[in-house]
Amino acid sequence: MTWRDLATPTSGAGLILSLVAGGIARSRADLVTATGFSRTTVVQHLTQLLGAGLLDETPEPKRQGGGRPSAMLRLAPDAATVLVADIGETHARLAIVDLSPALLAECVIPITLADGPGAVLAQLARCWLALLDQSRRAVADVLGMGIGLPAPVDHAGGRVVGPSVMPGWDDFDICGCLSTFIPAPVLVENDVNLMTLAEFRTYWPEAGQFLFVKAGNGIGSGLMTDGRLYRGAQGAAGDIGHMQIDRRGGPLCRCGKHGCLEAHAAGWAVARDLRSTGLALNSARDVIGSFEAGQAETTARLEAAGVALGDGIAHAVSLFNPSTIVIGGTLADAGETLLSGIRTQLHARSLPLAIRHLGIHRAHGGRDAGLLGAARLVIETRLSPAHVDTTIAAHTKAARRSVAGLKERRLKLV
């Protein structure tokens, strides 16, 4: 594998790799500016990285009006593989991804979170190993594993803390457990943060202060500030679903309190209210199915959900002053039926200065957003300036491991 060609990585080559991985440098000129190295030094390091197959350089499409096209640098897609999983309450979507990042192979497996983390994580490892086989990729080429979970996540510790729908997972060492099956670093993140990262990097890279709201069966949000995910002190930032928007009590929430934003506007709450009108709905997906079938009650209830969401988001706007708000999740499929209530409330409740240039949009990313966000998190972390030299050294070592090692690890899973 290509990494062994960098057996003695220099911090200069590592720095250049990390600047391209993080989207900070896209050309040789960018690298000279970002590193402060001379052009000759940049060329020396680039020659090493291009020769090792870790970067490639493609001509930029010729601009209108002529001018010499400049070459664009990017990570070589096949230089490594990332294993990603988006874990829901009843199913997990898994994929293997290249460094573009693009999905190479994927599968969906039924899971029971109540079986506990040991059983579920072994299931994930088995599925990833099968996907690697299918795609003819080696375990030695795995850059890392990225997992999105529907729970508050202590990202630094790689653990979930106080999950409401995951009995037995509280404070479990997810990274340690998975590494016994597949010897690669593991990154654990809240699923909404991963959707936020994917949406921002792909569609809104220029938005300085970015707020993503997931309106699905539950409600959560993610924040990007100056190009970085903002997690807060413990990783709990953005948990707007359980903000109390109704001080007079209000409907009971899944968390046991009354009047939370979720209890007014989440998919499960909308379905609960519509069941009392005789509609057999249980989830956000059912609600959108009913909306698309033209049910008048469902449309009216989604409009009300948009108003409640606007109430909650107005608090976030006052605190965070975003330049762009993007609404994703299953309920966003209702489009303007949901978004118009959000806009109305934001205009009614926010300072004119806060909303003067504020854009409110529907998310572009589809069902792969969580998986692609997990891939970006792994790529950006493992190739960040702080970790890139270790990553290169680890891959050089891993590339020398024998196939026998892989067989041995598989035996543990049988």
Ligand SMILES: [Zn+2]
């Ligand atoms: Zn709640």
